[in-house]
Amino acid sequence: MKLLVVEDETALLSEIVNFIKQEGFICETASNFEEAVQKINLHRYDCAVIDITLPGGSGLEIISRLKKISVNTGIIIVSAKNSVGDKISGLNLGADDYLAKPFHLAELNARIKSVIRRRQFDGKDKIIFEEISIFPETREVTVNTIPVSLTRKEYEILLYFISNKQRVLTKESIAEHIWGDQADSFDSLDFVYSQIKNLRKKINDCGGGDYLQSVYGVGYKFTSK
Amino acid sequence: MKLLAKINRRYAFFSVVTLLFGMILLYIFMHYFVKSNLEETLYSTKQNVIKKLNAGSKVEFAPFIEVKEITGKNLNAFIDEIKDTLIFDSFENEYDSFSQLKSVYHNGKKDFVIYIRLDNLEKSDLIFSVGLPISILLLAILLMSNFVVTRINLSIWGPFYENLEKLKSFSTSGKEKLELKKADIDEFADLNETLVQLTENARRDYSRLRDFSENASHELQTPIAIIKAKIEALLQNNIGPEESDRLHSIYKSLNRLTKLNESLTLLTKLESADYEEKKEIQLNTIVMRMAGDFSEIAEEKAVKIETDLKQEIKLYMNENLLEIILSNLFMNAVKYNLHGGKIFIFSADDSLTFKNTGLKPKKDPAKMFDRFEKDNPASESSGLGLAIVKEICEMNRYSISYSFDEPYHIISVKFLKSDQKN
Numbered sequence: 001m002k003l004l005v006v007e008d009e010t011a012l013l014s015e016i017v018n019f020i021k022q023e024g025f026i027c028e029t030a031s032n033f034e035e036a037v038q039k040i041n042l043h044r045y046d047c048a049v050i051d052i053t054l055p056g057g058s059g060l061e062i063i064s065r066l067k068k069i070s071v072n073t074g075i076i077i078v079s080a081k082n083s084v085g086d087k088i089s090g091l092n093l094g095a096d097d098y099l100a101k102p103f104h105l106a107e108l109n110a111r112i113k114s115v116i117r118r119r120q121f122d123g124k125d126k127i128i129f130e131e132i133s134i135f136p137e138t139r140e141v142t143v144n145t146i147p148v149s150l151t152r153k154e155y156e157i158l159l160y161f162i163s164n165k166q167r168v169l170t171k172e173s174i175a176e177h178i179w180g181d182q183a184d185s186f187d188s189l190d191f192v193y194s195q196i197k198n199l200r201k202k203i204n205d206c207g208g209g210d211y212l213q214s215v216y217g218v219g220y221k222f223t224s225k
Numbered sequence: 226m227k228l229l230a231k232i233n234r235r236y237a238f239f240s241v242v243t244l245l246f247g248m249i250l251l252y253i254f255m256h257y258f259v260k261s262n263l264e265e266t267l268y269s270t271k272q273n274v275i276k277k278l279n280a281g282s283k284v285e286f287a288p289f290i291e292v293k294e295i296t297g298k299n300l301n302a303f304i305d306e307i308k309d310t311l312i313f314d315s316f317e318n319e320y321d322s323f324s325q326l327k328s329v330y331h332n333g334k335k336d337f338v339i340y341i342r343l344d345n346l347e348k349s350d351l352i353f354s355v356g357l358p359i360s361i362l363l364l365a366i367l368l369m370s371n372f373v374v375t376r377i378n379l380s381i382w383g384p385f386y387e388n389l390e391k392l393k394s395f396s397t398s399g400k401e402k403l404e405l406k407k408a409d410i411d412e413f414a415d416l417n418e419t420l421v422q423l424t425e426n427a428r429r430d431y432s433r434l435r436d437f438s439e440n441a442s443h444e445l446q447t448p449i450a451i452i453k454a455k456i457e458a459l460l461q462n463n464i465g466p467e468e469s470d471r472l473h474s475i476y477k478s479l480n481r482l483t484k485l486n487e488s489l490t491l492l493t494k495l496e497s498a499d500y501e502e503k504k505e506i507q508l509n510t511i512v513m514r515m516a517g518d519f520s521e522i523a524e525e526k527a528v529k530i531e532t533d534l535k536q537e538i539k540l541y542m543n544e545n546l547l548e549i550i551l552s553n554l555f556m557n558a559v560k561y562n563l564h565g566g567k568i569f570i571f572s573a574d575d576s577l578t579f580k581n582t583g584l585k586p587k588k589d590p591a592k593m594f595d596r597f598e599k600d601n602p603a604s605e606s607s608g609l610g611l612a613i614v615k616e617i618c619e620m621n622r623y624s625i626s627y628s629f630d631e632p633y634h635i636i637s638v639k640f641l642k643s644d645q646k647n
Contacts, residue, residue: 019458082487101446
C-alpha cells in the first residue's frame, strides 16, 4: 500500500509518517502545492492525506487533479479550518473523508484503513486478528468462527482497536471516535471502561484471548502480546 | 419625556406666567387710569356745583351730589378730601362702593359742604372684564401655537425619529450599512453624518475583531495538532507510570484547549457563509433523531429522556445551526444531570423546552448564557456551549430563557412566528 501525505507543517508531517509507516505502508510526503502536484503526476497512490491550506495553492485543487489522474485513490482531507464549506466542496470533488485538525493519529490511521478497504475491496474483505474475524460489509464479528453479537459501539471500538493494533489508544481518542462531539456530554470518561469491559467479556466468552490491555490511567492497547 | 412634550410644557408654563404678569400690570394700569379719571370727574362736577350755588340755585342729586349748609364751623379747615365710602343702595339692597369728594365752599354768604360721589367700578367687575377676554385670548393663542408647533415639529423631527428606529435595529455584526434618511437641517445632517461614521467604525472594528479571532483560532489549530501528535507518539513508548501520568495530564489539558478553541472558532464563524443557507425544517424530526443519538450517552448516567412533542413546528433556518443549538442543549441536559435523573423535552405553539434534573446553580441564572460563565469554575467545560446557543438564537431573533425550579433546570427557546410556515 502506497500513501501520499500532503502537509506543510513538517513537525506534524513527520509524526503522521512515523505513525503510518509502522502499519507497513509505504509513505511519501509533500509539503507544498508544487511538490504534491509533481508526486501525483509521477506515482499512483492507494490513499492520499491532503491538507487544504498549503503554500502555493489549495489542497482542493490537488484533489480535483488527483481525481482526474487516478480515480481509485482514496482521499482524506485534513484541515485546520473546520469549515462546512470546505468539507462539502472537498467531498463533492471526490474526497472520501474529512478530518479536522487537531486529530488523533489513531483516528487518522483508522480512517485511512477504512478508506483503503472501501476502495480496494469494496468493503468485502474480512479483517482477521488471531481468532477474531471482522466482516465490515455486514458488521459481523466471529471469534473462533462463533458469531459474537456486539452492540454498534462495541463493534466500532473493536474495529478501532484492530485498526490500531499494538498502539496505546487514549480514552479520549476512543470516546471521540465512538461518540464524536457528543463525547463532550460526559463529565468523566469512565463509560469507556464499561464499554471495553463488555467487549472483553463477549470475546472471552467465545474463547477469544484477552487482547485488551489497560495502560495505566491513559487508555488501552490491543495486543497479541 | 419626549422633547416635544417638554418644549410644549415649558412653553405653556412661560406663556401662563407672562400672561398672568401682564394681566396684573394691566389691572394696575386700568385701576390707576379709572381712578384718576374718576377724580377728574369729581373735581369738574364740583366746579359745576359751585357755579350753580353761586347762581343761587339749589343743587341736590343724592346720593351723587349732596350739598349741606353749615355754620359756626372752623372754616379754616378748608379741605378737599377724596375717600372711598360705602353707601346703601336701597334699590339693589346692598352697599355700593363710591368715591367721594368732600369739599367745603364759602360763597361769601354761606358755608357749604359739598359731597360729590361717583359709583366705583367694582374690582370684581374690573377683573372680570379684563381677565375673561384675556384668558380666552391666552387659551386660544396657546392652543393655536401648540397645534402649529406640533405640526412643525412633526415634520422637522419626523426624519429624526425614523433614523432613531433605524439606529435601534442596527447591528454591528450585521451585513448592512446604516442608511439614514437625509435631513435638511444642519444639526440633524451633522448628527447623521457622525452616526454613520460611528457605526461604520464600529462595524469595521467588529469585523476586524471577528477576523482576528477567527484567524487566531485557526492558527492555534496547527500547533495544537502538532503537540497532540507528538504526545500520542510519546505515549506509544514504553514509559513508566509517572511519566505516563504526566504526559496524559498534558494530553488532557491539550484536549481541553482543543475544545475551547473549537467553540471559539464556531462562535466566530456563526455568521459566515457556512451557515447562510436556510431551509424549511421539521423541528420534531430533528429533535427525535438527536434524542435517539443522545439516549445512549444518557444511559451511561442512567438518565432518561422523555419527549412530548405535540405541535408540529416547521422552522425556516440553517439546519446546521439548529443542530448546534439542539446538541448543545442535549449535552447540557446530560452533562449537568444527576445520576438517574431525567430530561423532559416538550414543545408548545412556538417554543421548545428542555427540562432536566440537576443541582441548584450557584451562579446568577441571568448570567447563564454569558461566555465563560461556568457554574463550577474547576469544570473542564469551555463555558461556551450556552453562549453559542444564545448567539444563534439572537441571530435568528429567537428568544431563550433559563430558570431553575428545584430540582429542574429549564431552558426554553421561543421561535419566531414568521419562521413557521404552518
